[in-house]
Structure formats: C-alpha cells, structure tokens
Amino acid sequence: MRLAALIALPGLALLLLAAHLVHAGLMPLAALAILLVGLLAVPRPWALRTLQVILAVAVIEWTLTTVGLAQLRLLHGEPYLRLAVILGSVTLFTALAALAFQHPVLRAYFRLPAKSAAERAAR
Numbered sequence: 001m002r003l004a005a006l007i008a009l010p011g012l013a014l015l016l017l018a019a020h021l022v023h024a025g026l027m028p029l030a031a032l033a034i035l036l037v038g039l040l041a042v043p044r045p046w047a048l049r050t051l052q053v054i055l056a057v058a059v060i061e062w063t064l065t066t067v068g069l070a071q072l073r074l075l076h077g078e079p080y081l082r083l084a085v086i087l088g089s090v091t092l093f094t095a096l097a098a099l100a101f102q103h104p105v106l107r108a109y110f111r112l113p114a115k116s117a118a119e120r121a122a123r
Contacts, residue, residue, distance in 0.1 A: 006106050007040050010051055013097035016090060017058045020065070048101050048110035055098035062091040 014037050021030035036054055039047045066087035073080035100106060107114065 002105050003109055006100050006103055007109075009093075009097040009100045010055060011037050011040055013055055013058065013094045014051075016094070017061070020061070043109055043111055045110055045112050048106070048112065052098050052101050055094055059091055059095045059098065062087060062094055066091060 014033050018030045018033035021027075021033060033054075036051065039051055066084060069087070070080040070084050073083060101110070104114065
C-alpha cells in the first residue's frame with residue numbers, strides 16, 4: 001500500500017507534465033513524459049535518478065510557466081492570483097514527487113543502498 005502511494009506521486013506528476021506539454025503543442029515531449037511513467041516499474045537505481053532529473057526539470061518548467069503566465073495576465077490587467085496559486089501548487093506537487101524518491105520504501109524498491117549513519121546525522 002505504501003509503495004503504491006509513493007509510486008503514484010511521480011506517476012501523477014509525469015501525467016500532469018504530459019498534459020501541459022500537449023497543451024503547449026509539444027507532442028513528442030508529451031509522449032516521452034507518458035513513456036517515462038513506465039520507468040516507475042523498473043526497480044533499478046538509474047531509473048530512479050532519471051525520474052528525479054526529469055521531475056527536477058519539470059519543476060523548472062512549471063516555475064517558468066507560472067511566472068510567464070502571471071506576467072502576461074498582469075500586463076493585460078487581468079487577475080493572476082488564482083493562476084499563480086494553482087500552478088504554484090502543481091510546482092510544489094512536482095517537487096514533492098521528486099523528493100518522494102528519498103523515502104526509504106522507494107529507495108529499497110529501486111535498490112539504492114540505505115542511508116549510512118553519517119548521512120542521517122548530516123541532516
């Protein structure tokens with residue numbers, strides 16, 4: 001149950017990214033985002049790191065989109081707060097999905113070694 005819930009976070013974040021890319025007319029990238037959901041079924045460290053990098057890039061894309069659309073609305077004298085809250089929430093969700101890979105359950109699933117005592121003490 002816990003593994004399924006943790007895997008669902010990055011899966012949903014990738015599907016949100018795919019929908020955003022379809023809306024932007026970037027069909028090849030949208031298809032890639034959908035295909036990347038399949039990497040969640042590959043229990044290897046390289047799959048985890050690939051997904052983390054993709055989600056980190058997605059956070060940057062969501063941030064740039066939020067700022068760009070809010071500026072456009074401001075320029076036209078339209079309300080922008082709701083847009084900023086919604087897209088900011090999507091950005092935060094995507095960042096949390098990338099951080100979910102640090103959870104011990106997902107680290108074990110993707111066969112990453114457990115954090116050492118020194119790494120835990122550094123936090």
